[in-house]
Amino acid sequence: MKSKKTRILLVEDNLNLGFLTREFLETEGFDVKIYKDGESGLKAFNEHTFDFCLLDIMLPKMDGYQMAEQIRRKKPDMPIIFLTAKNLKDDKHKGFQLGADDYITKPFDEDELLWRINAILNRSNSKNTKEKITSPITIGSFEFDAGNQMLKHKNELQRLTERETLVLQMLNKNKGNITRREDLLEEIWGENDYFAGRSLDVFIAKLRKYLKPDINVTIENIPRVGFLLNDK
Numbered sequence: 205m206k207s208k209k210t211r212i213l214l215v216e217d218n219l220n221l222g223f224l225t226r227e228f229l230e231t232e233g234f235d236v237k238i239y240k241d242g243e244s245g246l247k248a249f250n251e252h253t254f255d256f257c258l259l260d261i262m263l264p265k266m267d268g269y270q271m272a273e274q275i276r277r278k279k280p281d282m283p284i285i286f287l288t289a290k291n292l293k294d295d296k297h298k299g300f301q302l303g304a305d306d307y308i309t310k311p312f313d314e315d316e317l318l319w320r321i322n323a324i325l326n327r328s329n330s331k332n333t334k335e336k337i338t339s340p341i342t343i344g345s346f347e348f349d350a351g352n353q354m355l356k357h358k359n360e361l362q363r364l365t366e367r368e369t370l371v372l373q374m375l376n377k378n379k380g381n382i383t384r385r386e387d388l389l390e391e392i393w394g395e396n397d398y399f400a401g402r403s404l405d406v407f408i409a410k411l412r413k414y415l416k417p418d419i420n421v422t423i424e425n426i427p428r429v430g431f432l433l434n435d436k
Contacts, residue, residue, distance in 0.1 A: 209235040210325065213254040215245035215271065216287065217263050221310075225258070225287075228314045229321075242266025246274055254282070256321065261288040272302045280353075280365035283324045287312065300403035307399065327394050343376055344421035344435035355414055362414050367392060371407050375423065375433040384430040 212229060216222035217240050226236040237252070239245035241264040249257070249271075257275060261268035268286055275282050285306040296307050305324045308317060340349040340356075347356040353369045355362040364372070370392045375383050385404065386396050393400040408423060408431060415421045424432040 209233060210255045211253060212236045212256045212258060212321075213245060213249055214238045214258045215240075215242060215263060215268065216258075216260045217241060218260075225314070225317070229318070232318055234321075240264070242268065242271045246271050249275055250278070256325070257282055257284045258287055259284060261286055269298060269302060272304065276302065276365070280363070285317075285320065285324070287317075296399050297402055300399055301406050304403075323394055327392075341376065343372075343379075343433075344415075344418040346415065346418060346421065348372065348376065357417050360417075364414075368407055368410060368414075371404070372411055375411075375431060379433050379435065382426050382430045382432050386430075388430070 210233075212234050214222060214226055214229075214236050216225065216238065219238075219240060222238045222240070226238050229236050237248060237254075239248055243265040245259070245263075246266060248254075257272075259268040259271055263271070268288065272284055272286075275284065284302075284304045285308060286304050287308050287310065289310045300307065306320050308320065340347045340354075342348070345357060348354075349356070350369050350373050353364045353366065355364055355372075371388060374388055374391065377383075385401065388404055389396040389400050393403065408425075412423050415423070418435075421435045422433070424434065426432055
């Protein structure tokens with residue numbers, strides 16, 4: 205099924221559920237390593253190579269949110285799905301604020317988990333294939349190097365995450381015209397729902413912060429429609 209198996213880091217303190225999930229995913233062709241607490245899971249992430257992370261939130265020693273923050277610092281583009289019994293809106297919002305690609309509440313259907321993992325991997329592979337940027341572009345006084353996920357202003361460099369890069373690319377592609385929310389969500393998140401929308405808003409806020417040094421570069425919010433990038 206796969207010439208090179210996708211390596212998944214699964215951190216779950218319920219070992220029965222963890223073993224069942226690992227067994228299921230391994231029958232689907234994945235290579236899964238399981239750890240029962242946040243500290244051992246993060247240690248494994250730092251010492252080995254993984255392609256995907258499945259994190260419980262309520263973990264001993266270090267919770268899933270803290271793990272995700274540490275993982276994002278080391279590898280901003282690492283796909284992360286939270287698997288958790290915490291199903292309050294605020295919990296999900298926090299998960300997406302940390303850059304999670306998805307959030308699945310327990311109990312979950314194994315086939316649905318598989319579909320979501322594959323959807324994220326397919327989007328990631330598709331983006332990596334089609335995004336071959338030959339040279340940086342200019343946005344106001346910034347130099348935007350999408351290929352290297354870098355935003356440069358004078359001598360200041362800002363490393364962007366994959367999603368920050370993709371959002372800025374789409375906004376720049378339509379510079380001076382509205383980029384519709386639904387197009388951003390469907391193209392980058394693969395779905396258009398409340399939680400993906402909140403996640404998009406977080407990324408827009410981050411990009412505005414990065415672009416703040418040039419007062420002529422703005423990302424205007426067009427209520428209920430989308431966003432407008434200007435660099436007059």
